[in-house]
Amino acid sequence: MNFKQAIDAFKSSGDRTIINYIMAAVENDFMSDRTRDRVKDGTASGGIRIELEHDYEYVSYSIRAMRELLMRHVEMEYDEEIPELDNFQRLLSRIDYDFDIEFNGEIYGGNGDRISYYKITPELFADLEKHMDEIEEWFPDYEYRYFMRLFARFKAVEESRRAEVTNRKQELEESAVKALEYALKYVDISKSEKEIVKYINLTFKSKLADDEIKRNGMRRIQRQAGIKRQSYVVKPYFPEDSDYAIIGRSINLSVLTKGQREFIRDVSAIIEEDKKAGDTSNYSCDIDGEVIISRKYIAEKLGIREDLVRKKLERIKKKL
Structure with missing residues (x-):
């Protein structure tokens, strides 16, 4: 041949x-x-x-x-x-x-x-x-x-x-x-x-x-840069404050409802557990490597629908 x-x-x-x-x-x-x-x-x-x-x-x-x-x-x-x-x-x-x-x-x-x-x-x-x-x-x-x-x-x-x-x-x-x-x-x-x-x-x-x-332990991600897609190789890491791994900013629990505070605490517990294990597989990350937890993953861990997770987070963001 x-x-x-x-x-x-x-x-x-x-x-x-x-x-x-x-x-x-x-x-x-x-x-x-x-x-x-x-x-x-x-x-x-x-x-x-x-x-x-x-x-x-x-x-x-x-x-x-x-x-x-x-x-x-x-x-x-x-x-x-x-x-x-x-x-x-x-x-x-x-x-x-x-x-x-x-x-x-x-x-x-x-x-x-x-x-x-x-x-x-x-x-x-x-x-x-x-x-x-x-x-x-x-x-x-x-x-x-x-x-x-x-x-x-x-x-x-x-x-x-x-x-x-x-x-x-x-x-x-x-x-x-x-x-x-x-x-x-x-x-x-x-x-x-x-x-x-x-x-x-x-x-x-x-x-x-x-x-x-x-x-x-690295990851290749792509982000839009003008009219082109830019490729980055990053090392994923967990932020010190788990709030940043949820919505990318600090969360003031005092302005949230009781149900919203419980939701944030539940998600934070998931993140802390993964942080100890060094498991970033269910997280996306920004161009610096800081991770954000997947909405789908939250839904799976908490046993609720993904669309409900998205709506809860949207309402929380509006209050901050």
Whole structure:
């Protein structure tokens, strides 16, 4: 099957050949491809041009680029502000320079005073373990014990980070497949291969970005801005005063009827319960992320009709 036929097979019968091809090719070493080149495209960093053998590989390349971008925050980069990391790096430098013990440590920086910064990797710890007898001989007893404490601590941190990377890659692969299925479902195969690839990549990126937004507790909302609809990505949050999550302003209970006060207290109780649980699923939000409770949700929780909820709130607003 060619590219279009494989997509059509997925659309018509659910044949996953095209998805399997695309996801397998994601692991190709695109960075080493001899045709890969940076070109001027009007952006500050420029664009990338690459010539690939198969049409589906352009989708794979796009997925790989998106994955690398999303994985940056979980890669094995260590903040120099981590407590005692400087001390660990200082002791590693002593082992390297003062004791002249060679170990598999990749240097990525330093301060110029015979103190280097070594990447924290499994290879670093595995190689240091081979030299522990020699290291123990060189360090004074108290300093060796301190080194071993830091060694165990940062080895555990590294293993935790590695597990996070593995889990995150798995999550991204699952999200990528879902986003790819969505894009393939709606692509028009009467278009050219180039147009098909462009549509799949744009749709895939948008869908994956939305999935990432949800995963991080964010939300994409749209609001009218003049003649255009403006898209915002916000972090929903509960206001300190639950009144603002009901009508967007403070409520003076003294001007309300007994029934209206009871209604507001009941709704406030719902909001406070959700606030403790961190559940914003039944709330809309403004462009700052402040939530407003859904009228439908109020009706469901209180066991009354939604139109009655709307009328109660309208009457309350008129009294304020």
